[in-house]
Amino acid sequence: MYEILAKEELAPTIKKITVKAPLIAEKTRPGNFIILRVNEKGERIPLTVADYDKETGQVAIIFQEVGYSTKLLGSLDKGDHIHDLVGPLGHHLEMEGYKKVVLLGGGSGTALLYPKVKGFAESDAEVITITGARTKNLVILEEELRKKSDRLYISTDDGSYGHHGFVTDVLKDILENEEVDLVVAIGPVPMMRAVANMTEPEGIETIVSLNSIMVDGTGMCGACRVTIGGETKFTCVDGPAFDAHQVDFEELMNRLTFYQNEENMAEEMEVD
Amino acid sequence: MAKNPNKTPMRNQKPEERIHNFNEVPYGYSEEEALVEAERCLQCKHQPCVKGCPVEVPIPEFIDAVLAGDVEKADRIIKSKNNLPAVCGRVCPQEEQCEEVCVMGIKNEPVAIGRLERYVADYNLERECEPVEDKDMVTTYPEAKGRKVAVVGAGPAGLTAAADLAKYGFDVTIFEALHETGGVLRYGIPEFRLPKNIVDKEVNAIRELGVDIKLNTVVGKTITVDELFADGFEAMFIGTGAGLPRFLNIPGENLNGVYSANEFLTRVNLMKAYKYPEYKTPVIISDKVAVVGAGNVAMDAARTAKRLGAEEVYIVYRRAEEQMPARDEEIEHAKEEGIIFKLLNNPIAIHGKDGRVASMEVQEMELGEKDDSGRRRPVPIEGSKWELELGTVIIAIGQSPNPLLTRNTKNLKTEFWGGITVDDNLQTSREGVYAGGDVVTGAATVIKAMGAGKDAAANIKDYLISEGKKNE
Ligand SMILES: Cc1cc2nc3c(=O)[nH]c(=O)nc-3n(C[C@H](O)[C@H](O)[C@H](O)COP(=O)(O)OP(=O)(O)OC[C@H]3O[C@@H](n4cnc5c(N)ncnc54)[C@H](O)[C@@H]3O)c2cc1C
Ligand code: FES
Numbered sequence: 001m002y003e004i005l006a007k008e009e010l011a012p013t014i015k016k017i018t019v020k021a022p023l024i025a026e027k028t029r030p031g032n033f034i035i036l037r038v039n040e041k042g043e044r045i046p047l048t049v050a051d052y053d054k055e056t057g058q059v060a061i062i063f064q065e066v067g068y069s070t071k072l073l074g075s076l077d078k079g080d081h082i083h084d085l086v087g088p089l090g091h092h093l094e095m096e097g098y099k100k101v102v103l104l105g106g107g108s109g110t111a112l113l114y115p116k117v118k119g120f121a122e123s124d125a126e127v128i129t130i131t132g133a134r135t136k137n138l139v140i141l142e143e144e145l146r147k148k149s150d151r152l153y154i155s156t157d158d159g160s161y162g163h164h165g166f167v168t169d170v171l172k173d174i175l176e177n178e179e180v181d182l183v184v185a186i187g188p189v190p191m192m193r194a195v196a197n198m199t200e201p202e203g204i205e206t207i208v209s210l211n212s213i214m215v216d217g218t219g220m221c222g223a224c225r226v227t228i229g230g231e232t233k234f235t236c237v238d239g240p241a242f243d244a245h246q247v248d249f250e251e252l253m254n255r256l257t258f259y260q261n262e263e264n265m266a267e268e269m270e271v272d
Numbered sequence: 273m274a275k276n277p278n279k280t281p282m283r284n285q286k287p288e289e290r291i292h293n294f295n296e297v298p299y300g301y302s303e304e305e306a307l308v309e310a311e312r313c314l315q316c317k318h319q320p321c322v323k324g325c326p327v328e329v330p331i332p333e334f335i336d337a338v339l340a341g342d343v344e345k346a347d348r349i350i351k352s353k354n355n356l357p358a359v360c361g362r363v364c365p366q367e368e369q370c371e372e373v374c375v376m377g378i379k380n381e382p383v384a385i386g387r388l389e390r391y392v393a394d395y396n397l398e399r400e401c402e403p404v405e406d407k408d409m410v411t412t413y414p415e416a417k418g419r420k421v422a423v424v425g426a427g428p429a430g431l432t433a434a435a436d437l438a439k440y441g442f443d444v445t446i447f448e449a450l451h452e453t454g455g456v457l458r459y460g461i462p463e464f465r466l467p468k469n470i471v472d473k474e475v476n477a478i479r480e481l482g483v484d485i486k487l488n489t490v491v492g493k494t495i496t497v498d499e500l501f502a503d504g505f506e507a508m509f510i511g512t513g514a515g516l517p518r519f520l521n522i523p524g525e526n527l528n529g530v531y532s533a534n535e536f537l538t539r540v541n542l543m544k545a546y547k548y549p550e551y552k553t554p555v556i557i558s559d560k561v562a563v564v565g566a567g568n569v570a571m572d573a574a575r576t577a578k579r580l581g582a583e584e585v586y587i588v589y590r591r592a593e594e595q596m597p598a599r600d601e602e603i604e605h606a607k608e609e610g611i612i613f614k615l616l617n618n619p620i621a622i623h624g625k626d627g628r629v630a631s632m633e634v635q636e637m638e639l640g641e642k643d644d645s646g647r648r649r650p651v652p653i654e655g656s657k658w659e660l661e662l663g664t665v666i667i668a669i670g671q672s673p674n675p676l677l678t679r680n681t682k683n684l685k686t687e688f689w690g691g692i693t694v695d696d697n698l699q700t701s702r703e704g705v706y707a708g709g710d711v712v713t714g715a716a717t718v719i720k721a722m723g724a725g726k727d728a729a730a731n732i733k734d735y736l737i738s739e740g741k742k743n744e
Contacts, residue, residue, distance in 0.1 A: 023494050037451055041551045043543065044451075069552060084451040086488040215543070215553075218449050218490060218676055220459075220515040221535035225526055232519065232526065237676065251526055254627035258528040262554035 001081040005058065010140040013065045014108055015074045022057030024087045030119035031241055034087030035217040042083065043069050046214045048112040049088060062111030089217045090240045098125040098182045102174060104167045104195060106132045106187025110140055112209060113186050121148040128174060132167035136160040168194045180204055185244065189253045196244035206244035210235050210252060227251050277380035280309040282387055287608040291578050294463045294546055297605060301391040310339040312376060313383050320373040321385060326723035329353045331370060331385055338388060347396040350389060355435040355478060356428060356722065358397055358470045359457060361390025364719045365599045397473050415737045416441030422505040424491045424677060427455020428718045429511030429709025431478055432725030438481040440733045446483060449490040452542060455513050459542035462572050492680030507704040507732045510692060511725060514710035516672040520564065524622030529558065529629035533573045533668035540576050558663025562586040562632055564619055565668035566596035571603060573666045574611045585611050590618035590637050590650045616650060622665055631661045673711045698728040706732055
């Protein structure tokens with residue numbers, strides 16, 4: 001059992017929970033994720049580690065309440081317990097050897113972006129962060145990102161804050177004017193695909209972090225399989241980050257829809 | 273007195289009922305049935321059955337105790353060699369082991385050793401008999417006191433190693449990646465074949481020996497082998513199993529509706545999707561399902577699909593009837609439950625519609641020349657492709673060793689297929705690190721994994737105590 005030490009609402013439906021998990025805090029590096037089960041009857045859900053501190057042994061996760069399990073998680077308060085928590089899982093990101101890096105986060109993908117921004121900030125690279133949201137009150141982690149980035153751009157779909165439009169518009173501008181050697185994109189699949197399409201003709205190394213459906217998260221079931229460069233890989237152990245230009249986004253999108261009806265059904269049931 | 277030539281039959285739940293529930297299929301012997309069966313044992317002096325058992329359970333002795341009405345003693349006799357008798361009585365392939373060499377079996381049916389083992393184990397579990405320490409059977413070493421040994425993986429190999437090491441007197445901790453113990457016993461073998469409360473009870477008995485079990489801990493990720501040694505563990509047993517599912521590598525395998533057997537069974541067993549929506553993990557199954565493969569895993573997947581409401585369930589297997597690797601009882605039960613066997617058929621592609629499985633293209637085969645394994649190799653019959661319409665495909669063609677630990681541990685030698693390399697003592701390329709079970713042999717059986725756990729425990733004991741590594 002893992003006690004919730006703090007809970008914060010970053011934006012409507014986007015929450016941050018901090019738990020004590022010293023072994024995980026000790027081992028996590030940017031890009032790793034954990035799997036948790038809220039209670040004994042819960043699903044195993046993968047969530048990126050949003051922040052971690054070796055000193056205090058604390059681990060934070062940020063999630064958007066999109067389905068039954070994340071809503072249940074969001075209904076917990078400080079002092080409540082999470083039944084199971086395992087990690088860190090997946091490969092971390094290699095961060096050395098880049099000069100100028102652009103990191104894009106869309107929606108709650110921004111939360112997943114934060115540890116990577118922090119990691120690159122500690123490397124020698126110049127860090128440009130672009131974060132997007134539908135509207136102003138869904139913009140999260142602005143201060144934190146600003147602190148760790150050399151430049152921060154914000155875009156909103158409705159123009160209520162920052163650039164009016166998509167994160168990819170901002171990226172396009174940057175790519176036209178500057179020499180960038182790595183792009184990292186995390187967010188909804190269409191956004192990641194748009195980024196991949198934009199950088200591929202330029203030959204710019206681009207990494208996306210995939211949010212496949214998972215069960216065990218340790219390479220045991222293959223639920224998370226994705227096609228990378230024509231080969232089947234398991235997101236949980238081979239990823240979650242992959243070369244964006246090799247990802248079969250169409251297949252990924254299809255696989256993500258498989259349990260949609262069940263998800264709706266579960267949501268209709270009460271969260272107790 | 274003339275002995276009954278046939279095994280005392282086991283009463284089973286009726287097929288037409290059991291395909292609608294997940295309750296255990298065989299009911300187990302009553303006291304009366306057990307006595308009738310125990311009577312059939314010839315009490316041979318040379319005891320071939322004991323040698324047929326990978327952990328050498330003193331079979332004639334425990335059957336004798338059953339006959340004498342002392343079922344608790346029978347339990348102690350079994351437990352001196354086998355820490356998980358209620359499990360083994362249910363899932364061991366007895367027909368290839370003890371029962372295969374049973375003298376009674378030369379002219380008649382062999383003694384139903386597995387069923388008797390189950391009877392003894394259940395009798396004692398139900399009555400919650402205190403585990404009586406029998407000093408002749410378990411040796412405790414004072415030199416073991418306070419010395420830490422780590423066990424990785426809470427499957428049958430790890431659990432057995434841990435139990436024996438604890439009996440020797442070591443301070444044992446098991447590290448398990450999942451949120452539950454049991455390994456395949458929990459996530460793979462379904463409730464109707466191995467009720468999970470049996471696994472719980474057996475695991476609790478091992479906990480009572482003083483074994484500490486740390487769940488949600490992936491060795492290689494959460495903590496490394498080197499860190500465990502630095503933490504004061506003096507030796508380690510790795511029993512991480514063979515859980516990495518193999519796929520066919522045919523077109524269409526990543527369509528929605530194609531599962532590995534591991535995913536399908538894990539959803540249903542470990543995550544209890546058969547109780548969805550009470551339990552929150554879903555599993556989607558269509559009216560027509562094909563399971564590719566014919567081992568225990570395939571039978572389990574097919575029978576599970578049936579219970580989840582599939583109308584037609586096919587076993588599609590490229591070899592012939594006599595080559596099916598599953599236990600006889602599982603094949604028999606599957607047939608009774610209306611599973612349709614399409615043998616000598618090889619899947620070559622899965623076709624989809626709107627991203628979901630719509631059909632599977634299959635190639636008919638015939639048996640040709642013998643291959644290296646001595647089995648006649650299936651070869652395609654020209655012009656005999658056909659299409660099976662269905663909505664779910666479950667791939668059950670085998671698993672490879674779990675790679676997470678080996679990938680993240682330095683200087684641990686592995687075979688080309690991923691298994692951990694060990695010497696005759698089950699020691700790996702790293703001193704003090706032993707391994708056994710499916711991670712060494714590739715997917716095998718519960719009892720072989722237990723046998724390896726047992727041998728490794730004895731060797732670890734020798735390594736730490738007899739061979740001068742005493743309290744350095
Ligand atoms: C569906 C199915 C049906 C079967 N039916 C039968 C049968 O009827 N009879 C029979 O004899 N055999 C059967 N088998 C085979 C049998 O279950 C296995 O041979 C046996 O369980 C192997 O035991 P093990 O302890 O080596 O590994 P496992 O049971 O696989 O246990 C390994 C454990 O290690 C854990 N682990 C893996 N990596 C790590 C890590 N890095 N850190 C921590 N923990 C880790 C895993 O989570 C798992 O709990 C069946 C197998 C399956 C899949
Ligand atoms: S989640 Fe099971 S293999 Fe990746």
